Amino acid sequence: MSYPIPKLNGFSASFKNGVAILAYNRPESGNSLHPTVLKSYLDSMKWAVANPEVKVIVQTGIGKFFTTGRDMGGDGGEFDPQEVLNNFKELNEILITCPKVLIAAVNGPAAGYGTTSLALYDLVYAVQDAYFFTPFSKWALCPEGCSSRMSATELWTAGLVTKIIPAHSNAAFMGQVLEVAERIATYPPIALAASKKLMEGNRQAELLAANERECECLVERIAHSECSEALLGFAEEQKQKKSKKSRRGPSRI
Template sequence: MAVDIPKLETFELKLHATGVAEIIFNRPQRYNALSRLAYAEWLAAIRWAARCDEAKVTIITGNGKYYTSGQELTMPEPVTESNDSDDMVAIAKKGSANTKALIDEMINFPKLLIAAVNGPAIGFGVTTLALCDVVYSVPHATFKTPFMQLGFCAEGCSSLLFPRIMGPSRANEMLLMNRQFTAQELEQTGFIGRILPAEGFHDHVLKLATDAAKFSLEALKTTKKLVRDADRESLLKVNEVEIQRLAERMASDDCIQRLLEFVELAQKKKQQKLKSASKL
């Protein structure tokens, strides 16, 4: 009997006969940036993998040079008299509904979830790694959460998981000081399980996942539940609070101004690059 695999615009889904499912960021021309549609489709993909009986182990990875560059940034809507700050918070909450649901689904994901970081990871692409059971990375991958630069705040349960995994000082360097970490640095902290060679990286991770898919699925699910149950309620609560604070931040004048400056600078750099290319 054929398995119904959702057709998505921003992700590619695969289900191998071995029982390994792949959720692949598939906007390589946009560095796998996360649009509003991408958040909704990631949610649909993770729900499909959780509920699909044939999917025993799931890999999340990226197509192209990036794992994911995080949230796609666009010009924010300014606060006006007809659109006050309370309205903006409500709009931000509505926009983050899929994000909250996605994080909840990752917290509750019942089967083995492996992240295969094939290149740079930014923002939400980094925080959600801590919700995976195992993280593998290529040697050249980098990891950054530029939340302070943009006026955001911690999300993806990173306010709880990052200090626990990598220690308070390094977690605060990442979350509060905009420091970019290498794969080697995060492997030392235990955030990354193993660094694998870039050549043949996907095949290597696929083999590891295939080997795990041969194990008893019920044993895997039972053991994962034992591991996750100790923190499940805390993680769900942290996610709820983080999303609330993030909605407030994104509706603030401070955040809107920082986003405007960031997007304007990015547009100027793009224009300069196009001018330079046209002269060649």
């Protein structure tokens, strides 16, 4: 049975040596999570989990950013908010229950979901200058980080980042991450899955319950007027920043 890579939008997937490499691929927007990107992430995870040749899944970003989280600016497209939330909830469920080794390769700044999702991975590698922040309260969404900003070193100290990898380029960084991923992919898969299950303990059930509560809260927050007002304000703020930048013209070296 063949397992073709699904058609993806703003997202990419590849496979080599037992490792599936999934990547946010919308660098012009800082790899923001547009609804189509979120759906592509979900589809690629389903593909990677179902494909028996995939032993390890690596998630990274193309360009300077890992991901800037939810696309707060919008692009005029029409999307069913409930469908987007359903995709988001299902994606989290797949990450939580994934029987394969999950590795996050944080190649740059990570905002919102780019930070909060890291706890769902088995291993997290980050470049030295990566930073992390969760401005949900600012946008009148569920308060998680209260706009806090943390460095890779702080998250390594807290145990959320497995290792900080100094590298002069994304290619060098990914080379080191894939060296680990490909080595893990050679281990006996049944024993590897059993070891992962033992290490998780009761964590899976707790995370699934937390995901359920958070998604219920998101439904309430998104429906509230203060959320839409905050998001409109953010979109206007971003529009003004882009306008000022275009008036200044290109920078001179």
